[in-house]
Amino acid sequence: xxxxxxxxxDIDRIAIxxxxxxxxxxxxxxxxxxxxxxxxxxxxxxxxxxxADMAPDAQILGIGGIGAPTVGIEKIPEGSEGVRLLSxxxxxxxxxxxxxxxxxxxxxxxxxxxxxxxxxxxxxVDADGMGRAFPEVQxxxxxxxxxxxxxxxLADADGNVLVVTDATTPKMLEKLLxxxxxxxxxTALMTTAPMSGDFVRRFGVPHTTSQAWSLGDAVLSxxxxxxxxxxxxxxQSGGVRLMRGKVTDIxxxxxxxxxxxxxxxxxxxxxxxxxxxxxIQNEYLIARExxxxxxxxxxxxxxxxxxxxxxxxxxxxxxxxxxDVLSMPAPVLLRSEIALASVxxxxxxxxxxxxxxxxxxxxxxxxQYEEDA
Amino acid sequence: xxxxxxxxxDIDRIAIxxxxxxxxxxxxxxxxxxxxxxxxxxxxxxxxxxxADMAPDAQILGIGGIGAPTVGIEKIPEGSEGVRLLSxxxxxxxxxxxxxxxxxxxxxxxxxxxxxxxxxxxxxVDADGMGRAFPEVQxxxxxxxxxxxxxxxLADADGNVLVVTDATTPKMLEKLLxxxxxxxxxTALMTTAPMSGDFVRRFGVPHTTSQAWSLGDAVLSxxxxxxxxxxxxxxQSGGVRLMRGKVTDIxxxxxxxxxxxxxxxxxxxxxxxxxxxxxIQNEYLIARExxxxxxxxxxxxxxxxxxxxxxxxxxxxxxxxxxDVLSMPAPVLLRSEIALASVxxxxxxxxxxxxxxxxxxxxxxxxQYEEDA
Numbered sequence: 001x002x003x004x005x006x007x008x009x010d011i012d013r014i015a016i017x018x019x020x021x022x023x024x025x026x027x028x029x030x031x032x033x034x035x036x037x038x039x040x041x042x043x044x045x046x047x048x049x050x051x052a053d054m055a056p057d058a059q060i061l062g063i064g065g066i067g068a069p070t071v072g073i074e075k076i077p078e079g080s081e082g083v084r085l086l087s088x089x090x091x092x093x094x095x096x097x098x099x100x101x102x103x104x105x106x107x108x109x110x111x112x113x114x115x116x117x118x119x120x121x122x123x124x125v126d127a128d129g130m131g132r133a134f135p136e137v138q139x140x141x142x143x144x145x146x147x148x149x150x151x152x153x154l155a156d157a158d159g160n161v162l163v164v165t166d167a168t169t170p171k172m173l174e175k176l177l178x179x180x181x182x183x184x185x186x187t188a189l190m191t192t193a194p195m196s197g198d199f200v201r202r203f204g205v206p207h208t209t210s211q212a213w214s215l216g217d218a219v220l221s222x223x224x225x226x227x228x229x230x231x232x233x234x235x236q237s238g239g240v241r242l243m244r245g246k247v248t249d250i251x252x253x254x255x256x257x258x259x260x261x262x263x264x265x266x267x268x269x270x271x272x273x274x275x276x277x278x279x280i281q282n283e284y285l286i287a288r289e290x291x292x293x294x295x296x297x298x299x300x301x302x303x304x305x306x307x308x309x310x311x312x313x314x315x316x317x318x319x320x321x322x323x324d325v326l327s328m329p330a331p332v333l334l335r336s337e338i339a340l341a342s343v344x345x346x347x348x349x350x351x352x353x354x355x356x357x358x359x360x361x362x363x364x365x366x367x368q369y370e371e372d373a
Numbered sequence: 374x375x376x377x378x379x380x381x382x383d384i385d386r387i388a389i390x391x392x393x394x395x396x397x398x399x400x401x402x403x404x405x406x407x408x409x410x411x412x413x414x415x416x417x418x419x420x421x422x423x424x425a426d427m428a429p430d431a432q433i434l435g436i437g438g439i440g441a442p443t444v445g446i447e448k449i450p451e452g453s454e455g456v457r458l459l460s461x462x463x464x465x466x467x468x469x470x471x472x473x474x475x476x477x478x479x480x481x482x483x484x485x486x487x488x489x490x491x492x493x494x495x496x497x498v499d500a501d502g503m504g505r506a507f508p509e510v511q512x513x514x515x516x517x518x519x520x521x522x523x524x525x526x527l528a529d530a531d532g533n534v535l536v537v538t539d540a541t542t543p544k545m546l547e548k549l550l551x552x553x554x555x556x557x558x559x560t561a562l563m564t565t566a567p568m569s570g571d572f573v574r575r576f577g578v579p580h581t582t583s584q585a586w587s588l589g590d591a592v593l594s595x596x597x598x599x600x601x602x603x604x605x606x607x608x609q610s611g612g613v614r615l616m617r618g619k620v621t622d623i624x625x626x627x628x629x630x631x632x633x634x635x636x637x638x639x640x641x642x643x644x645x646x647x648x649x650x651x652x653i654q655n656e657y658l659i660a661r662e663x664x665x666x667x668x669x670x671x672x673x674x675x676x677x678x679x680x681x682x683x684x685x686x687x688x689x690x691x692x693x694x695x696x697d698v699l700s701m702p703a704p705v706l707l708r709s710e711i712a713l714a715s716v717x718x719x720x721x722x723x724x725x726x727x728x729x730x731x732x733x734x735x736x737x738x739x740x741q742y743e744e745d746a
Contacts, residue, residue, distance in 0.1 A: 088539075091465075091538075153538075158541045158545075159539055159541050160539055160549065161537070161538045161539040162537045162538060162539075163465075163535065163536045163538055165461045165536055166457070166461075166528075166532055166534035168531050168532050172531075172533055172556075176556050176557075179553050179555060179556035180552050180553055182552060183548040
């Protein structure tokens with residue numbers, strides 16, 4: 001098996017990249033960064049493995065945080081939640097797992113599986129189920145393509161653990177895990193049913209840890225060269241800048257276990273006079289200029305500090321912050337019809353269909369096959 | 374082993390008695406009554422066993438409904454929730470249980486374990502953990518005396534099942550089960566950790582199914598003899614009538630998974646001119662006349678139809694109903710200092726200590742040992 005064994009310098013890059021891919025959510029990367037480095041210094045190892053290198057019948061478990069990022073930034077993990085999860089689930093299944101992965105590469109959840117993996121010495125698969133962050137459990141390419149709904153498990157910092165042994169739908173699983181997370185104080189660590197190596201290879205968003213690393217490396221290289229880190233992000237990601245501006249208003253509240261809100265950005269420099277609004281449910285979902293929607297979920301809306309290129313999570317937004325609002329195309333696995341039913345605008349309660357970024361709403365959203373004339 | 378094998382006539386009596394002991398809650402007995410009779414007609418058996426006859430190391434599992442009675446009266450069980458619970462918990466523990474019991478004799482929960490027991494042919498222990506009904510999971514003589522917090526399990530009518538494999542406290546277990554129950558639509562069936570025969574014999578409220586039967590038999594005998602069924606209840610239970618009256622106001626809402634509210638009763642006949650109020654959290658908790666508290670939790674406040682002696686659940690209260698408000702002393706196991714911390718007025722948010730019914734608030738609540746003069 002070929003492994004990519006992470007160094008502290010890799011963790012720095014991955015944390016920056018996960019922040020950017022977090023589209024405002026997925027939890028802060030800061031605690032995960034410190035904890036991953038501490039584990040490396042204790043002599044633990046974090047080994048990444050490519051999805052194509054996993055045995056087809058390998059058992060892979062997704063691990064990540066669930067809750068409201070605004071709470072998670074203050075109520076930090078105890079540290080061994082993942083070990084308790086793994087132990088509860090392995091006991092329930094009566095078998096061991098072979099590798100971990102993150103269901104969500106965005107934010108702290110891009111690092112979360114590495115922490116548990118280091119503690120139990122399992123490899124981490126370089127793939128995830130979102131290619132970004134989403135607020136709900138069922139919004140992964142895995143559930144979209146038929147991942148088993150059970151078993152799933154939830155653990156908190158105090159030692160509470162529960163196993164969902166049967167759930168009728170992924171959405172019901174989300175409801176059950178969310179309700180318990182709220183009872184646990186709005187943050188917890190969760191895991192969903194193990195997946196085979198073959199399944200992850202077919203339905204995972206591949207190499208997203210590598211992608212995060214590349215984004216982080218671009219930012220650090222630009223900083224070192226006194227170049228513009230935001231330009232470096234755009235060049236590396238194929239994204240576009242929607243606006244450079246200043247936060248003039250942020251409404252944010254924790255409700256039903258989520259952070260919800262709305263951000264207003266006034267343009268600066270070349271964008272002076274323009275106003276952009278961004279709607280939030282844990283993540284940045286919809287960017288509008290006046291009535292016009294510029295970018296919509298599942299395409300990525302990423303907000304970074306204009307000076308440093310560091311991602312700004314929804315919980316960090318405050319009046320006066322100088323930011324760049326960027327947009328990146330969603331992975332193809334998220335743009336299919338079946339995926340859009342779970343992660344398109346309608347899945348978030350909006351009354352319109354997905355239109356990819358850069359495409360006029362009047363143009364068809366997907367190629368149209370027509371009768372031969 | 375000596376069994377008391379229930380007949381349909383026994384079920385009739387037990388349902389009436391459980392209703393009275395339900396102190397307004399524990400869920401309606403109506404569905405359980407019908408279902409128990411249907412199971413008997415299918416040839417299943419319901420066998421009661423005395424706690425003293427259980428082997429000291431027998432494994433006994435408590436089963437009962439959780440949720441808001443106002444919801445439970447409309448959203449009825451699917452029927453095999455208990456079988457799914459038992460299966461999930463036995464799988465988790467890796468061993469079988471020997472008998473079931475109800476954590477709560479009051480209301481439908483006094484019948485609930487019989488339904489599952491009939492389906493899997495296990496005996497039901499003639500004891501419970503409340504001697505009445507209480508709104509929260511941790512309010513049992515079992516948890517008060519150290520029942521293990523895990524494992525516990527929850528199942529709903531749709532097929533969702535979860536197992537709490539670790540909980541830090543009984544109160545945290547209540548929070549987790551309550552949150553998931555709400556996610557399941559406000560009603561579910563639950564089970565807590567298995568208890569030994571010895572533990573149930575020491576800390577269970579003994580023979581409460583028999584007590585329910587006796588109350589029901591007294592009511593049916595009085596009806597048959599054209600006598601006053603309410604007087605029969607008082608004679609059988611050692612309780613007192615607080616007031617005969619008419620419902621003049623009932624405020625009731627479902628919040629946080631509970632039914633909460635306040636009832637006002639205007640006196641009739643000998644009680645004309647008096648007004649009684651009763652405060653509700655799933656059960657009738659506090660009865661006041663003006664500022665004066667007449668009966669308080671854990672003593673039982675039971676409301677019955679003045680004509681028939683049938684118990685009136687909190688969900689059935691409506692303007693104009695002719696009722697008798699009765700009061701019965703709580704089992705001694707509920708009146709100890711350790712029990713009152715869990716089921717006394719302060720456990721429900723009231724700012725006063727328990728005073729047993731019939732005792733003036735100025736008198737000491739418990740015998741006071743004093744120095745020999």
